[in-house]
Amino acid sequence: MTTVEAIRSAAEQLRGQVIRTPLVRASRLSEQLGCDLFLKLENLQHTGSFKDRGAYIRLSKLSGDEARRGVIAMSAGNHAQGVAYHARRLGMPATIVMPEFAPFSKVERTRAFGARVVLTGDTLDASAHAAYRIAEDEGLTFVHPFDDEDVIAGQGTTGLEILEDCPDVETIVVPIGGGGLMSGIATVAKHANPAIEMVGVESEFFPSMRDALQGTATMTGGSTLADGIAVKVPGKLTKAIIERLVADIVVVAENMIEAAIHRLAEEQKLVVEGAGAAGVAAILAEPERFAGRKVACVICGGNIDLKLLSSILTRGLIRDGRVARLRIGIIDQPGVLARIASIIAKTGGNIIEVYHQRLFYDVPAKQAEVDVVLETRNAQHIEEVVARLKEHGFPVRILSDLSQQGTL
Known part of the structure; x- marks a missing residue:
């Protein structure tokens, strides 16, 4: 089992190898949510996620023969980049098996680090089976993304830094996929202060760790914004640690993850992927649970596709x-x-785009429809624009209301 001593040793090894990321107070979100919120910015790591830590520690423990033959890993993107990046730095070949749904940006960045990328499998588990087969066929060392003591020790160094920067933290919120990050942080946090509350967060589509602990089967799978924590089967090592040290695992809806990505970009000027925003999503969903407490939330990754980010912000x-x-x-x-x-x-609206439609069969020959995209101040301003148009005899429908697709 991973120990505090192993995590402290990993911290010494990581000096100069990864970024000691800042723990920043989220002043605007703190005011809005009623807690004293601090964000651990692991999205600032060289490869954009905390996975740099565990990957380096695991690779540094390989024998000379293992390093010469090379390593293989399975990942939707962040672990892939961490392994590929440090393998290149340490001079060893790396093969990364990624699922077919892996974001294009993560695939390309993994290749840019010099790794051989194999795209196969419609789930992480299918990709894992393929990775194990390749490892056996080619004599490669498999680097597990979370169920490995060296990996857990590396991820746990995140917790040491949180405690150094905020020793009086009361609650630490950590996204959970396979559980490596939470296992490491919980190990050091509960050792330093048993009163610290550890809260894990999973996507509503992949509550695999919560199901494993409760003996339930609620996971549905599917497409999620939080692809970095879309794990069907949690680790055995991590399950044992989390069962012992974590107070609760919160399951968050997709719309809350989307809202968290947007709020972090607007309020804190941070680019965060779905998994990285999951902790903030949990606080947004239940602010009363964290009210009045000093809360540290791990922003575990920032590798979001720019097209997806653009859509979420819009x-x-x-x-x-x-x-x-x-x-x-x-x-x-x-x-x-x-x-x-x-x-x-005259209402103060700013027109961005105009689409003039006169050729469609469902519009009378002497009439037309105009779609106008405009910038407004708020929902009340939209109502004002619509009212003015109606006063002048123009029928209007709102096409962009995500909540109710209505007509005013």
Whole structure:
């Protein structure tokens, strides 16, 4: 079993090998959520996640023969990059098996670190089976992403840094996939102060650790924003540690993970992937649970696809009423578009795009529909724009309301 001494030894080994990431107070979120919130920014690691830590410790323990033959790992992206990055630094060949659904950006970055990438499997477990077969066929050393004492020790150094920077922390919130990060942090935190509350967080589609501890079977699988913690079978080593040291595992919905990504970008100016935002999602979902407490939350990764990030940020603006798409019925004649633009301008709305539709069969020949995308201040401002357009005889539908797709 991983010990505090092993984690302290790993911390010494990691000096100069990985970034000692900051623990920053999230002042705006603290005010909004009613707790004293600190964020451990593991998204600032060289490969964008905490996986750098455990990967280096595991690879540094290989024998000369094992290093010459090379290593193999299975990962949806973050462990892959950590292993590939440190394997190149240590001069050993690396093969990474990634599932077919792995984000393109993570695949390309893994290749950029010099690893051979094998894309196979529609789940992490299928990819793991393929990795074990290749390891046996080619004599490679398998580097497990979480169920390994050296990996757990490396991840646990995150907890040492949290305690150094915030020794009076009361609650530590950690996303859980296979459980390596939580296992390491919980080991050092509970040793330093048994009163520290450890709260794990899993995606609603992959509550594998909670199910394993409770003996339930609620996991549905599927596509999740938190692909970094989409693990079907948690580790045996990690399960034993988490069962002993973790107070609770919270399961968060996809919409809360999406909201957390958006809030972290807007309020704290942080780019965070779904798994990395899961801890904040748990606090957003149940702020009363953490109210008045000093809380450290691990932002475990920042490797999010830019197209996905763009979509999430835009959807967040729509939810907040700061971007709207209106469908306006008009008589197809000169000057009408200018009238609409003038009405919107007088309300303070800013038109971003206009789509003029007159050729579709469901629009009368002498009429047309105009879709207008505009920037607004808030939901009340949208209502004001719609009211002014209706006052001038224009029928209007809101196409961009993510909550109720309504008509005003």
